[in-house]
Amino acid sequence: MQVNVRHKGSITILDIEGKVIGPDTLALKEVIDQQIKMADNEAENSERLNLILNLERVQMMDSSGLGVLIASYTNIRRNDGRVVLLKLGGNVRSLIVMAKLMTIFDCYDTEAEAIGHFL
Amino acid sequence: MGERTEQVITLSLPSSMQHTDLLKAVVAEILKETDFTEDIQERVNHAAIEAGTNATKNGNRAGPGAHTTFKLTLTHDELTIHTPADSEVFKYKPSETERAVELSLPSSMQHVYLLDVVVTEILRDADFPEEVREQINLAAIEAGTNAIKHGNKEDPLKRAVILFCLDEDKLTIIIEDEGDGFTRKEVADPLDPENLLKSSGRGLFLMEACMDSVTYQANGTIIKMVKYKETPQIS
Numbered sequence: 086m087q088v089n090v091r092h093k094g095s096i097t098i099l100d101i102e103g104k105v106i107g108p109d110t111l112a113l114k115e116v117i118d119q120q121i122k123m124a125d126n127e128a129e130n131s132e133r134l135n136l137i138l139n140l141e142r143v144q145m146m147d148s149s150g151l152g153v154l155i156a157s158y159t160n161i162r163r164n165d166g167r168v169v170l171l172k173l174g175g176n177v178r179s180l181i182v183m184a185k186l187m188t189i190f191d192c193y194d195t196e197a198e199a200i201g202h203f204l
Numbered sequence: 205m206g207e208r209t210e211q212v213i214t215l216s217l218p219s220s221m222q223h224t225d226l227l228k229a230v231v232a233e234i235l236k237e238t239d240f241t242e243d244i245q246e247r248v249n250h251a252a253i254e255a256g257t258n259a260t261k262n263g264n265r266a267g268p269g270a271h272t273t274f275k276l277t278l279t280h281d282e283l284t285i286h287t288p289a290d291s292e293v294f295k296y297k298p299s300e301t302e303r304a305v306e307l308s309l310p311s312s313m314q315h316v317y318l319l320d321v322v323v324t325e326i327l328r329d330a331d332f333p334e335e336v337r338e339q340i341n342l343a344a345i346e347a348g349t350n351a352i353k354h355g356n357k358e359d360p361l362k363r364a365v366i367l368f369c370l371d372e373d374k375l376t377i378i379i380e381d382e383g384d385g386f387t388r389k390e391v392a393d394p395l396d397p398e399n400l401l402k403s404s405g406r407g408l409f410l411m412e413a414c415m416d417s418v419t420y421q422a423n424g425t426i427i428k429m430v431k432y433k434e435t436p437q438i439s
Contacts, residue, residue, distance in 0.1 A: 106345050107316040145320075145338065147345050148410050152403035159401055176338055183413050184406060185395050 088116045096135045096203055097124075098171075098196070102142040105150035113150070117157045125164060134166030135203045137196070141172035146180055158189065171199045209360060211278045213315070215322075216306035217259075219270040224256035226305070226325045227274060231285065233321045234278055237314055248283060255287045271306075304369040309348075311356035311364055311381075319348040319366065326368050327375065332433050339414035340375060340431050346407040346414075347379045347427055354407075355381030355425060374416075374432045385423030 086103040097120055105113060117136070124134035138154070140146075154170070161168045169191040173181065181187055193199040215230055217223050231252040235245045259272045275286040307322055309315040323344045327337050348364060356362035362382040369376040392399055394406045412418045415429040 104320070106320065107349070108313045145341065147342060147349070148404070148406040149349065151406060155401055156403040159403075175335075176342075180342075180410075183410065185400060189401070 086112065088113060090116065090120070093200060096137060096200055098137045098139055100139045100142070104145040105143055105153070106145060106147040107149070110147070110149040110153050114153045114156065117153070118160070121157075121160055121164060121166070124166060133164065134161055134168075136161060136166065136168040137171050137199045138168065139171040139196070140174065140177050143174060143177055146177050151180055151184060151186075154190070155186070167203065169193060169199050169202050171196060209279070211310050211312065211360070213276045213278070213310070213318070214273055214306075214308040215276065216271050216273040216308075218303050218305065219260075219262075219272060222256075223260045223272060223274075224253055225328070226322065227256040227259075228252050229321045229325045230307075230318060231276065231283075233318050234276060234283065236317075238278065238280075238283065240283070248285075252285060255285055259287055303371075304367045306365065306367050308363055308365045309352070310360045311352045311358050311362050312360060313349070313352055313358060315364075316345055316348045316352065319344045322366075322368060323377075326370055330370055330375070330433075332375070332431075336431060336433065340377075343411045343414040343418075343429055343431070344377055346411045347377065347429065350407050350427075351379050351381035351383075354386070355383030357383065373434070374430055377429045378426065379429075380422075380426045383425060385425045388420050388424065 086101065086105055086109040089100040089102075091098050091100070099116065099120075101113065103109075120136060121134055136157070138157075158168055171193050173192055181190065191202060193202065213230075213234065215227065217226065228249060231248060235248060240248070255274070259274070262272070272287070277284040277286070305322065305326060307318065309318065320341055323341050324337075327340065332340070344366075348366065351364040352358060356364060365380045367378040369378075388408065391408055392405055394400070394402065394409045399405060408418075411427075411429060415431045416435070417430045419428045420426075421428065
């Protein structure tokens with residue numbers, strides 16, 4: 086699994102690639118937690134984390150990976166930030182549907198729409 | 205992984221199947237855990253192919269029911285692939301498992317990737333629909349995670365043993381751990397509204413959702429999962 090971090094204005098985009106399974110899910114959690122922490126440090130500028138998780142290139146995700154998405158969602162919300170999911174592949178989508186989490190996550194099919202969520 | 209830790213992974217293959225690709229895939233995955241240089245990795249891969257090819261030949265001579273067991277020992281700076289000599293290669297299995305591939309792992313979470321690799325290789329030439337393959341892969345990873353993390357509590361001295369048995373119409377996976385076991389009905393339902401936002405507790409649920417049957421034996425220390433190529437028709 087690989088994670089690339091990029092920024093568009095006040096929005097942070099994580100492009101996640103590969104299989105989000107096993108111990109790699111912890112690496113993803115670390116990257117997200119770091120973003121939460123960084124946003125928190127800048128909070129005096131009233132910057133809260135606006136995060137897009139781009140899952141287009143995720144080939145597979147297990148329950149630990151899903152757990153990381155959920156933990157990120159609750160942590161970011163607790164810090165007044167927002168997180169959306171971008172480009173769910175069939176695998177990830179069916180995982181989220183099975184876990185009855187479609188209503189929890191805001192999901193978008195294009196980056197422009199996902200960015201629009203924060204504007 | 206501690207520098208002095210020796211990790212022994214065994215892979216037991218029925219003589220009726222080609223060993224090379226599976227052995228090569230498993231070795232390549234194990235090498236990812238090491239900091240061996242690319243050059244050395246390539247040489248190890250070649251050696252694995254050689255060992256696999258020889259074992260296939262020997263296995264063919266041994267006839268049906270025979271198994272070849274590869275023992276892969278990994279330390280921080282060494283990977284040993286032990287392919288038993290002709291005379292000691294083959295242990296015979298009871299008929300139920302004679303066609304099964306057996307993977308035995310020390311309980312380190314790093315090894316769950318091997319389950320993905322082995323399932324992928326076993327199903328490579330079987331005509332399971334793509335979606336079904338993905339479901340099996342996920343269930344195998346979840347079951348391996350459960351055995352290593354919750355069953356064996358990542359104790360490197362305890363092993364997780366996984367059997368994969370491919371039939372014409374189905375794949376059966378049996379996972380055994382050395383933990384204390386559990387009672388299925390005592391595990392909370394992840395779809396219960398109060399559990400929806402919990403970050404863990406979905407492993408068993410996903411295994412059951414992905415496979416056609418999941419049964420818990422020996423107090424939950426043995427889990428048997430079956431997936432059919434086609435959804436079974438209820439007559």
